[in-house]
Every structure is written in C-alpha cells, then in structure tokens.
Amino acid sequence: MPQYFSEDASVDAVNARMGEDVSPRLRQVMTSLITHLHGFIKDVQLTQEEWAFAVDFLTRTGQICSEQRQEFILLSDTLGVSMLVDAIGNRRPSGATENTVLGPFHVADAPRREMGVSISADGKGETCLFEGRVLDAAGNLIEGACLDVWSDNADGFYDVQQPDAQPRWNNRGRFTTGADGAYRFIGIKPVSYPIPYDGPVGKMLAALGRHPYRPAHMHFIVTAPGFQTVVTHTFVGDDPYITSDAVFGVKDTLVAPFERVNDGATAWRSPFDFVLVPS
C-alpha cells in the first residue's frame, strides 16, 4: 500500500516528495522548514478559521508591498527574524562592535564629506557632535575606514520619506578616517519614530499589545579594507523605547553616551569607538 499523507506522518509525506537531484542545502532548508511548520500547526492544533486568517494576512502583506514599502521585511523585523539572521551571520568576539539591523532607509552613495562638518541641512533638532575612533581588536588605529552615517530628522522622518519636505541627503554623509583613525561630524540628537503601522504588520502589533516605535538611533556602516563590515546603530540610552524597540535592534554595547555640551558649538556630544575584526 503506498504511503499517503496522514496527520501523524505529515512531515515525512511532504519531505519524501523531494526529487533526488535537489541541492543538499535546499533539501536541508526545506526539510527543516516543513518539520517546524507542521510542528507549529500540530502544537497549536490550528483551526480552519485561523488558517484562513493566515492566508489572508500573508496576502495583504504581499499586496501592500511596493517600490517604496517592504511589508514582509517589517514582518521579519517585528518577529525578531531579521535580528536573528543578522546575529547568526555576524558572530564576533567580545569587544568587537556588534551589528544590528540595516533598516529600510539606507541610501547608497551619500555625499563624501570632510571631518567635522554638519550633515544636517534642514536646521531642525538639537545639534550633536558624533566622534570617536575606528580601531582593530588590538587597539591599533585604522586609516582609510569609511563611515556611512544616516539618521532621521527632528520630526522623526528620513529624507527619503519626505522628498518634498527635506533637503536631499539631509542627515546623511560618508567620512573617511586619516592616520589618526578618528571620525568627527555634527548631526542632530536623533529622535524615536514609529515604523509604518498602517498595514497588516501594524494591525498585528496592535493585536499583540505592542507599540511600533524604535528608540532614537544614529545609523553607521563602517567599512575598511581587510576588515568585516559593521552595519549598526548607536542608541540614545534614555529613550523611552530603549527596552522595547519594535524591531529588537538594541544591544547593550550599542547604547552610546549622549552628553550635554556647554561649548556653544553643539548641544550634545556622543563619543563612540568602532572596533573591527579581520574579514
């Protein structure tokens, strides 16, 4: 008698159907996916009505996606999936600067700027000096490291979210270290903001009793020849959402000092060193 599908043998029934020429990696990924997907359904004894809701939820999530919006990435972010994949792919020794999520608002090829200048072009917000060094694990200064930085403006929006209301490249820039390994630029003290919550993911967060806010942060991508690229943020530690980031991006080591300054140049100063490991 052939082995047809049954509730008890559901995982084997599906996985045994794979062809012989499937690549080992695809076989591994799909076998585990089916095991966990069926395991979930059996654990909770998923009902027909819940299944139909899930089909509709996924369909709505796909249909709201556009050139300007990626709701499945939001879903991944809010379920901790993005951070988990990033953690698995970027394990580093203690002391090395940790990664966090890239986020959807990075724009390639931001203007290259001189050390010390301001990246804020709209005149809004509290000015903040960001400065520090790029080092290797032994404490050696790294010359020629590139820091690609970006943040929201004082209203909580990135320039690309408000192409008509913000100057182009507002709060963005790229800086390259010299022989002293140091970086230094003036931005604003970032502010917290919600991820887009008018779609299926926002409804999900509301149903789960969760808010859509991210704690205030400055984005950095730090690259240097011979070293692993660091994709990260520095966070404002006293932000009300610091322990409840909607996308789980905060790590202890990424909470940076934001200190009041009385030198008349900027209102705040945020020192932070980046420690890179060899690639």
Add this chain to the structure above:
Amino acid sequence: MPQYFSEDASVDAVNARMGEDVSPRLRQVMTSLITHLHGFIKDVQLTQEEWAFAVDFLTRTGQICSEQRQEFILLSDTLGVSMLVDAIGNRRPSGATENTVLGPFHVADAPRREMGVSISADGKGETCLFEGRVLDAAGNLIEGACLDVWSDNADGFYDVQQPDAQPRWNNRGRFTTGADGAYRFIGIKPVSYPIPYDGPVGKMLAALGRHPYRPAHMHFIVTAPGFQTVVTHTFVGDDPYITSDAVFGVKDTLVAPFERVNDGATAWRSPFDFVLVPS
C-alpha cells in the same frame, strides 16, 4: 541591565514583548509560531542571502494573488499544510468517510438535478456512472442527504477556468437522496491536471524536483441534517499521479473503483458509499 535581544534568547525576547491583554489563544499561537520560526532559522543557520530570497518569494506570492488566483493557498496545499489543518479539524472514527482538500474550484449553488441524469454538458470524455449510498456508521440509510459534486472536463479544466469554452455548470450538480439513501449520476471519468505552475509556487515545485499534477478525482461535498459535513474526492486508482498528488490529497480510503461497463449506457462505473458521523 535590561534584557535585550540575543541569538540565544531570541524566542524569549520576542514573546516577552506581548502585552498583558492579549487573548490566551492568540498568545498561544504566536508563542508557538515564534518558537518554531526561530527554531527553523537556528537549525539551518539561515543566511542573509536566503533570508532575502524568502522575503522576495513571499512578496511575489502575495503580488500574484487576485480575485481569480490564491497563490498562498497553493503554497499551503503544496507544503502539506492544507491537508494537515483539515486532518486536525476532521478526525473521524475508522469506517467514516474521510475528508480531503476542498480545492479552489467549488462553486456554491450548483443546479439541483434528478438522480440518474448527466452532469456533463460538453460531450467530451468517457462517460462514467457514479453511484452508491449515504449511510450512518451503523449502516442505516440516510434520507435527505445532499451531494454537491464537481469535476474537471476531459481536457483537465473546470468550467470556471474556461468560462468561454465550456457550458456553464459543466460537470457540476447537486443531488438529494430519497428513502433508499442512494445516489446515482452520470459524469465523465475525471482526468489528471496540473495546479497553476506559472507563479512562485510552480518555480518552487520545479526547484524541489516535484511535478504540479493532481491525480484524477471527482469532488463531493456530502451534507445531511445532524451529521458532519464531508468535503472529499474519490480518486481514480490507476492514475499515474495517484501516489504523488501535488497537494497530498489522496487517502487510501478515497481511492474508488472505476470499472469498465459493457451495458451501452456508460463506459465506466464508479461505486462508492459515504459513511457520515453525527455532528
């Protein structure tokens, strides 16, 4: 120090974020979903590139959905999820007729017809007499049972897939049993056909070395007052795809006899009794 997200504690980090007023069932479902989703990612050590492929795959799956097409249901079907949810929701004692998937081609309110008539209106295919009885588990005949039946035509398409090429209600009808509990109608011996395979799910099947075909089958929904509704098919046992249904719909007990007939009335005869259990 607050408990931020970490690779090791990823499941707890996400699940601890749920609010206190979340319904117990939603809490149960989401807790299990996160456990299995993160478990899958950790098991296979999912890479950034694979994650990006998954986001794109889900997006394409959502974007091909329309009034006429539900690609997420196809995905559920081809991963054995639809059959598993149906199995969990419709466990029945041995001897009772089993369920299988509804499929996307049912149309409500098919014409009510007299016992013995033909449901085939396009003159194509090999004629087949479908007949049998509707019984309870003790063998008592059930009067007033309704059998809602449908199949593809000899070209492998349902009428709703070819509204211009097939007569309306071709190979569909509803029959109600009398005091003898018997049903009897003439259709065609169904033929195998592929599920839609020009979208993301078809590409997935190809990558997994799987074909998109379903073995030939006649659909039935059998309802009777006081009894559980049976949503099922009867299958043609010698179909080349009988052990490899793309949607895992075949069960041993649903493989029906299809016998050659030499009475000049029909080319085939398929006897099958339905056994219902109380609702």
